Every structure is written in C-alpha cells, then in structure tokens.
Amino acid sequence: MTADTPYIGRFAPSPSGDLHFGSLLAALGSWLQARAHRGLWRVRIEDIDPPREVPGAADRILRQLAHYGLHWDGEVTWQSQRHDAYRAALAELQRAxxxxxxxxxxxxxxxxxxxxxxxxxxRQLAPAGAAVRLRVDTPVSGFDDRLRGPIAVPPALAAEDFIIHRRDGLFAYNLAVVVDDRAAGISEVVRGADLIAPTVRQIALYQQFGWPSPRWLHLPLALNHDGHKLSKQNHAPALPDGDPRPVLVAALRFLGQAVPAGWRDLSTETLLQEAVAGWQLKNLPQQDALPPAAGN
Incomplete structure (x- = not known):
C-alpha cells in the first residue's frame, strides 16, 4: 500500500453462526480503521464450506451488522458465487x-x-481423490503487523507446502481469501489475532501470483473465563438484538478507545461518528483479555 492507494478494508465472516462479541470487535475495528482513513469498508460472506454453515446465519449476520450501525459499501461478496475465480487461480498456479x-x-x-x-x-500423482498443495520454495517466515510489529512464525509452518484445494473438492480458505482480497483491492486486512498464523501462507500466495500484499493489523481477542477466545465453537452468545449502544461501548473500551461521557444521550450513528473521530491505533491493546460488561 502506498500513499496514493485508496484505503479499502473488509470484514469477512463465515456463516457458521451468529455474530458474537468477539466478531463485533473484528467488525468494529476494521470498520473504524476504514472510516478513519475515509476509505471503503466491504463485507464478504465466506460461504465456501457448506458442511460448517448454519442455515440462515448469513442473513442474520448482515442484519446484525446493520443493527449495530456498521454499514458496508457496495454489494456483499459471496464466496459461493466466486468458484470460477478460484478455479482460474488454481489453473494459473498449475501451469506455472x-x-x-x-x-x-x-x-x-x-x-x-x-x-x-x-x-x-x-511424485506426479493423478488428480483423482487428491488435494492440491502449493509448492513453497521461498518460505515466508514472518511479516510486519501494524499493531504488534515484526511477527515470526515457526520455520516448519513457513516452509510447509499447504493445501489450496481440498480432497473433498472444496476450495481452501487461504486461496479464496487471497483471490477475493486482490479482486476487491483490499489495502489493509484488519482482523482478529487468531488469524496471525495463516497470514504467512496468504503472503506466500501473493508472492506466487506476483501481487502486492496488503498491510496487516491483527486485533486483540476477547477471551472467555476459561481463557479461550470467544467463538462460535465455544458457544459464545449471539449479539443481543436490543439497544446496540451498550455493546458498542464495551467493544470500544475493549479496543482501548475513548467513549463520550454522555454516550447514553447519543444515537448509535452519532456514537460511531465520535468513535471514528477519536480512533487511535496506538491505544489498541496487544494482549487478549476478558470482555468488559456492556455499557459499564
């Protein structure tokens, strides 16, 4: 990304369940970073793994984002509609x-x-019943994170020939993400710290295609009382359908951001406008933590 590149960020949830507080942190952080740069914020539904999808979850996710005032720019991208782009990317790698x-x-x-x-x-194996792996001849051992600085990964992870097309015929996450972010012109990826490890694999794909890599910013994770990240797998409760402001305030505080003293008198839109005006990357915590009680 250069000074002349327009800022384009994104939020890319999988429809394996409703959004929860941890999801909101990623959505809000990426939205605030995009709006603070007067850039665009895209939404992509990562629905390329049907066995993991929950019926109706994608529509509920979009309704939740709108309810919490996180309105996106342009049309929603659906990975299930982009198989041709993934097949073309696979073919390009195979030809090379x-x-x-x-x-x-x-x-x-x-x-x-x-x-x-x-x-x-x-071994020059036949394609029937096989996965496709990327030939990683130049391992990516680390990257610079805008919050955490230089990040190194284990050498075995960096050097691994990883799967880009699964044996069951589904496209792998890393391939789809890179192809989609490139197509959308994403200039900076803002997401949770649980996705730090896959970043080096995604950078390796950018290099294989000869594409410039976006910048990276990995936000702190909200933990439950067992010390595990809030997630759909850990049955984190869905975002409430009521007044979004107390939950937004809790999320802003978790992200180290200032909250207006009279936020209860502000509309959701005005609260978010104030949050954009006060957004400070330097205030983001690097450590994962328990979420605060909403609205305290």
Missing part, C-alpha cells in the same frame, strides 16, 4: 508448476507432528 497433487491423509500429517513433509511433491 507451483502446485501439485497430494494423496496424504490428515492422520499421516498428524503423525508427522502436524506439518506436511512434502511426501508427494515430486
């Missing part, structure tokens, strides 16, 4: 000799300690 078919199972990779060893790399 940057991918290969792999028949190794998850259980074999687990027995290796969790990282793939390149077993199928040079």
């Amino acid at each position: 000799g940057r991918s290969y078919y792999c028949h190794c199972t998850r259980s074999r990779v687990r027995q290796l300690g969790g990282y793939y060893d390149g077993h199928c790399r040079d």
